[in-house]
Amino acid sequence: MNTEKINTLAKIHAAQDVIIDALADPQLTKNEISALQDSSLKLRNMERTIVALVGQKLVDSLTADTKDLKILIKQIEQSAEKLSKVANGIKKAARVVEALIKIVSATISMGKL
Amino acid sequence: MLAGCASLTKTQIVAVNQFAQTSKDFSAYPSKIMTELADVRLKRGIFYANLFNDKPSKYISVLDSAFNEKKQDYQLSEKVDVTFKIIDKYAQSLLLLSSDQYTTDLKEQTETFGVDLDSLITLYNSMDNEKKIPSGIGGLVSQIIYWGGDIYIKNKQGKNLKSFIPKADTLIGMMITNLKEFLVGKVYIPAINDSLNIQDLIKNEETGIRESYKFYVSSCSRLNTLPTLESENEYLNTLKVLDGVNTLLEQTVSATDGLRKAHHALLTAIEKKKTLTESIKELQSYYDEIRKIKTTIEKIEKVKK
Numbered sequence: 001m002n003t004e005k006i007n008t009l010a011k012i013h014a015a016q017d018v019i020i021d022a023l024a025d026p027q028l029t030k031n032e033i034s035a036l037q038d039s040s041l042k043l044r045n046m047e048r049t050i051v052a053l054v055g056q057k058l059v060d061s062l063t064a065d066t067k068d069l070k071i072l073i074k075q076i077e078q079s080a081e082k083l084s085k086v087a088n089g090i091k092k093a094a095r096v097v098e099a100l101i102k103i104v105s106a107t108i109s110m111g112k113l
Numbered sequence: 114m115l116a117g118c119a120s121l122t123k124t125q126i127v128a129v130n131q132f133a134q135t136s137k138d139f140s141a142y143p144s145k146i147m148t149e150l151a152d153v154r155l156k157r158g159i160f161y162a163n164l165f166n167d168k169p170s171k172y173i174s175v176l177d178s179a180f181n182e183k184k185q186d187y188q189l190s191e192k193v194d195v196t197f198k199i200i201d202k203y204a205q206s207l208l209l210l211s212s213d214q215y216t217t218d219l220k221e222q223t224e225t226f227g228v229d230l231d232s233l234i235t236l237y238n239s240m241d242n243e244k245k246i247p248s249g250i251g252g253l254v255s256q257i258i259y260w261g262g263d264i265y266i267k268n269k270q271g272k273n274l275k276s277f278i279p280k281a282d283t284l285i286g287m288m289i290t291n292l293k294e295f296l297v298g299k300v301y302i303p304a305i306n307d308s309l310n311i312q313d314l315i316k317n318e319e320t321g322i323r324e325s326y327k328f329y330v331s332s333c334s335r336l337n338t339l340p341t342l343e344s345e346n347e348y349l350n351t352l353k354v355l356d357g358v359n360t361l362l363e364q365t366v367s368a369t370d371g372l373r374k375a376h377h378a379l380l381t382a383i384e385k386k387k388t389l390t391e392s393i394k395e396l397q398s399y400y401d402e403i404r405k406i407k408t409t410i411e412k413i414e415k416v417k418k
Contacts, residue, residue: 008305009313013320020327024334033335037164040328041175044161048182050302051154051317054309055147057300059192079210079273 012047016040121271125382129274130211132379132396135403136204136372140197142365142406143296144190146311149358149413151186153318155179156351160325160344163332193295200288200372203281210273275383282380289373296366315358322351350416357413364406371399 019040023033121129158179165171299308326348333340378395 008307009309009317010320013317013324016324017327020324020331023331033167037168037171040164041171047317047321048178050305050309051314052182052185053302053304054300054314055186055189057302058295058298058311059189061294061298061300075277079269079277 012043015043126211129207132375133204133207135400137201139200140194143197144194146358146362147190147193150314150318151183153351155183157321157325160329163329166332278380278383285376289369292369319355353416354413357409360409368402368406371402375399
């Protein structure tokens with residue numbers, strides 16, 4: 001594989017700098033300005049294409065199989081749901097005890113016990 | 114028997130809960146780097162469009178492109194977000210499983226009826242009765258019910274966490290490798306025979322914003338006008354944002370390593386029943402990393418306001 005780095009992005013920016021300097025010349029004709037503008041736009045589009053490609057490739061590299069973790073998460077959620085049911089069950093039992101105590105206490109206060 | 118050897122200590126469950134709390138929004142950090150870069154590119158597009166201020170059609174066309182590119186960049190960042198949402202989801206599940214909500218609800222419930230019972234006992238004792246009932250018994254009864262339920266739930270929580278966390282550790286490891294690859298790894302682009310990474314993209318925007326601003330200044334010069342104060346501030350603020358994005362990348366890489374270490378420390382603490390003080394270093398340092406990221410994000414947002 002050819003490992004020589006081209007540094008395309010750096011070269012594009014260097015070319016844009018040349019255009020900026022050239023545009024500073026007050027003697028430029030309209031046509032010359034237009035040609036510089038068009039060249040700059042082409043360079044900008046090239047840069048954008050490279051940046052978009054890098055972004056896309058980076059996202060594409062995220063290929064890890066997350067299926068197993070998703071299954072595990074589902075199991076965890078189900079367990080949490082079960083725990084919630086247990087808590088609710090105990091709450092219900094506590095309410096029954098509470099009701100019984102109230103009945104007994106009411107009976108006591110009415111002097112029936 | 115309600116209590117068992119599988120039960121975790123309260124501090125172990127709290128550690129799991131804190132780890133989960135710290136990790137529940139983890140996916141936001143890598144995608145934030147991407148969206149900030151997208152915002153910088155849009156600003157560049159706006160400055161750059163001024164090069165064509167003598168050609169309205171081209172001027173609008175450049176602005177439209179900048180807008181569409183931002184949309185594409187955001188779509189890409191959403192993909193990143195979705196991929197790493199798996200870490201958030203896992204953390205949220207742990208949060209649910211290590212919640213003390215079950216026992217808190219129960220505690221509130223039993224405390225209420227304990228108070229009711231005791232006030233009734235006081236009422237009973239105030240009556241002319243031979244046999245006095247010792248007060249505070251209501252509290253005692255409710256405590257027995259509460260602790261019975263609490264131990265049972267804690268035992269179940271402990272068992273579940275002990276079963277899930279080891280299974281997840283390998284998978285978290287996979288996600289971390291993936292994330293690190295995304296944050297620092299280079300991708301090869303055959304068309305330009307070059308390999309680039311996120312750091313290169315940040316550098317590109319640093320050069321690019323200066324370049325686009327120069328185009329803007331150059332067009333001001335051709336029109337014999339001065340750059341506006343607003344544009345100067347916008348330019349300087351964008352440089353500040355890029356500084357922040359650089360820091361964010363560095364901190365996210367650190368926090369990613371921290372997440373790995375903290376999860377492993379959690380696993381060791383749970384499997385070997387180590388005390389929390391033995392794994393606290395990793396958890397604390399991970400927590401600090403996340404706090405730093407949040408501070409950087411706040412700074413970036415402040416600059417953008």
